[in-house]
Amino acid sequence: MDLKQIEKINTYEWEISRSVQPWMRVPVRIFSDEIMLKAALQDRSLDQAVNAASLPGLVGSVCVMPDVHQGYGFPIGGVAATDVQEGVISPGGIGYDINCGVRLMASDLPRQAAEHLLEDFTRLLYQACPSGVGEKGIVQVQAKELRRICEQGSGWALKNGFADREDIETSEDGGCIAGADWAAVSRRASERGAEQIGSLGSGNHFIEVDYVEQVFDEQAAAVMGLHKGSIAIQLHSGSRGFGHQVCTDFVHQFQAVAAKYHIQLPDRELVCAPLNSTEGRAYLSAMRAAANYAFCNRQVLAYAVRQTFEDCFPGYHLRNVYDLAHNIGKIETHRIGGQSVRVCVHRKGATRAFAPGHPDLPQQYQKIGQPVLVPGSMGTSSWVLVGTESAMLKSFGSCSHGAGRVLSRTQAKKEVNGGQLREELAARGIFVQAGSLRGLAEEAPRAYKNIDRVIECIEGTGLGRSVARLVPLAVIKG
Amino acid sequence: MDAERPFSGFKEVPHKADIALDVFAPNLPEMFINAAMGLYHILGIRKGTTDLEEIHITLDDIDREGLLVVFLTELLYRVEEGRVVNQFSLTIHENHLEADLKVVPVLSRQREVKAVTYHELKINKENGSYHTRLVFDL
Numbered sequence A: 001m002d003l004k005q006i007e008k009i010n011t012y013e014w015e016i017s018r019s020v021q022p023w024m025r026v027p028v029r030i031f032s033d034e035i036m037l038k039a040a041l042q043d044r045s046l047d048q049a050v051n052a053a054s055l056p057g058l059v060g061s062v063c064v065m066p067d068v069h070q071g072y073g074f075p076i077g078g079v080a081a082t083d084v085q086e087g088v089i090s091p092g093g094i095g096y097d098i099n100c101g102v103r104l105m106a107s108d109l110p111r112q113a114a115e116h117l118l119e120d121f122t123r124l125l126y127q128a129c130p131s132g133v134g135e136k137g138i139v140q141v142q143a144k145e146l147r148r149i150c151e152q153g154s155g156w157a158l159k160n161g162f163a164d165r166e167d168i169e170t171s172e173d174g175g176c177i178a179g180a181d182w183a184a185v186s187r188r189a190s191e192r193g194a195e196q197i198g199s200l201g202s203g204n205h206f207i208e209v210d211y212v213e214q215v216f217d218e219q220a221a222a223v224m225g226l227h228k229g230s231i232a233i234q235l236h237s238g239s240r241g242f243g244h245q246v247c248t249d250f251v252h253q254f255q256a257v258a259a260k261y262h263i264q265l266p267d268r269e270l271v272c273a274p275l276n277s278t279e280g281r282a283y284l285s286a287m288r289a290a291a292n293y294a295f296c297n298r299q300v301l302a303y304a305v306r307q308t309f310e311d312c313f314p315g316y317h318l319r320n321v322y323d324l325a326h327n328i329g330k331i332e333t334h335r336i337g338g339q340s341v342r343v344c345v346h347r348k349g350a351t352r353a354f355a356p357g358h359p360d361l362p363q364q365y366q367k368i369g370q371p372v373l374v375p376g377s378m379g380t381s382s383w384v385l386v387g388t389e390s391a392m393l394k395s396f397g398s399c400s401h402g403a404g405r406v407l408s409r410t411q412a413k414k415e416v417n418g419g420q421l422r423e424e425l426a427a428r429g430i431f432v433q434a435g436s437l438r439g440l441a442e443e444a445p446r447a448y449k450n451i452d453r454v455i456e457c458i459e460g461t462g463l464g465r466s467v468a469r470l471v472p473l474a475v476i477k478g
Numbered sequence B: 001m002d003a004e005r006p007f008s009g010f011k012e013v014p015h016k017a018d019i020a021l022d023v024f025a026p027n028l029p030e031m032f033i034n035a036a037m038g039l040y041h042i043l044g045i046r047k048g049t050t051d052l053e054e055i056h057i058t059l060d061d062i063d064r065e066g067l068l069v070v071f072l073t074e075l076l077y078r079v080e081e082g083r084v085v086n087q088f089s090l091t092i093h094e095n096h097l098e099a100d101l102k103v104v105p106v107l108s109r110q111r112e113v114k115a116v117t118y119h120e121l122k123i124n125k126e127n128g129s130y131h132t133r134l135v136f137d138l
Helices: A034-040 A045-052 A111-128 A143-152 A154-159 A165-169 A187-193 A218-224 A240-260 A278-312 A389-394 A409-415 A418-427 A437-442 A451-461 B028-043 B064-080
Strands: A006-010 A013-016 A028-031 A058-072 A074-083 A101-110 A206-215 A230-237 A319-325 A327-336 A339-348 A350-352 A371-374 A382-387 A398-400 A431-434 A464-477 B009-013 B019-025 B053-060 B083-093 B096-108 B124-126 B129-137
Touching: A013 A045, A028 A045, A028 A451, A034 A058, A034 A451, A045 A058, A045 A074, A058 A327, A058 A339, A058 A398, A058 A451, A074 A327, A074 A350, A101 A111, A101 A278, A101 A371, A111 A206, A111 A230, A111 A278, A111 A431, A111 A464, A143 A154, A143 A187, A143 A278, A154 A165, A154 A278, A165 A319, A187 A240, A187 A278, A206 A218, A218 A382, A218 A464, A230 A278, A230 A464, A240 A278, A240 B064, A278 A319, A278 A327, A319 A350, A319 A371, A327 A389, A339 A350, A350 A371, A371 A398, A371 A451, A371 A464, A382 A451, A398 A451, A409 A437, A418 A431, A418 A437, A431 A437, A451 A464, B009 B028, B019 B028, B028 B064, B028 B083, B028 B129, B053 B064, B064 B083, B064 B096, B064 B129
Parallel strands: A028 A058, A431 A464
Antiparallel strands: A006 A013, A013 A028, A058 A074, A074 A339, A101 A230, A101 A319, A206 A230, A206 A464, A327 A339, A350 A398, A371 A382, A382 A464, B009 B019, B019 B129, B053 B096, B083 B096, B124 B129
């Protein structure tokens, strides 16, 4: 892809026309400034967005978020919506870590009151929340119970004492997507999922202790319970081996299905099935089971975080601000060409960002819009935003999910020494507990884009509105 | 390296979010084995020495690229179970694979691989050497 092939719409919006490749069914709309767009052209992310534009039944445009970077099949930071009647669903457009997502919890604990206990608290969190390669979860269940988890999501956690009512109310979809079908889940997925509920995993998954460094929208921050100078905690995890296996099963199965429905694609990782076919419905049901598994996984982890926090800091409560998915396929209604259309929105590395008044939002967020959580890298700030009407109109109610990588893992390992990085972060007042120094190096702050610039683009495009900025004090990496 | 024999092995190539491997071999079965060794390398596996079992697997797929993904996915699943292949004997005929595998325990591993992807996967044969590029989701 070349900058000459991209048309500038305005400072923060760009378009790749359908004429660029013969397989494109819709254009690609990029939300970015020129500098970040040029950075995106350094990898294959925009070629991948062009490939994604080949999916049958697409409506509007394939949307590319400011934090886009190269993935496989779809780019990470890509959004694509397909018509539920005529369109397809693509497991690769959702990703292997189904319902990978972020949860933010907030407290009234002032940073100054926490600082002397922060290292001990982080060590206790590290013990309470299983993390790293091959670690079993807080909860291990038999198949019968796993089925309930897949059908009830965070509701299972509530029934079993791992959640309170507010946790459920302040989770996307109430922590459970209807329509999960256990029969669509393979034995292998079930085996892999049984022992990992309440485990963080490794890679870019984390728990981060932050403080609210700045508030930009006092009213929205107050509704979310975010107060300047107080402690907040973010948690990033997904559906673990269960979701990986569900996606693996269907990407494999769909290799033949795509041919059956005469679907031609430029990359076989994009394989898909019609949403109204037996195969498409089976994947949607299994994907929802994995999404519910992930909601429950984060809820069980959040419960352990809360218990540890309240033991360490008596008299302070850690309440849920929001829990959201950023690798997901959702059936939603959007205005396209002046008409309401039911679509399957594929968000791969993109966060839902519904505007104020949307019926799917919890009561408390009806006036301000959906909280949008955009974590930075472990040495930089993270942002809390709210969804907007512009996002509804431009990106199927979607926004960025993070900073986005600029360095490959290989390059990051070459440039960064994990032990040294830990010391550097400590010198800046950020305490790190990591399962692997190599993994830490791969996730170094310099491996990621400048998060503040990503937010500037989001503000510029109107896909989100800033509420607060969080600064890290301690990080747990799997 | 023998000048007559094409390079056989794998090497890591940069990938922005995940990890990619270039795999080379003079024949298809050796390429599959090299890809398996590459996967184990990415996982950072430390193997035990006690033989656990000898297993026979049979796999079929729509083409040889699909067969490679299915084969590696099978090995990845067995790593999740704590088993790593120490000795391979493979035959591949068109889109059918038969393998006799000697399995030992995984003592430890350094990394999780979520999946073996099909992303732009193509097995090429040039000048008597097979080559492919595999992308693994981390």
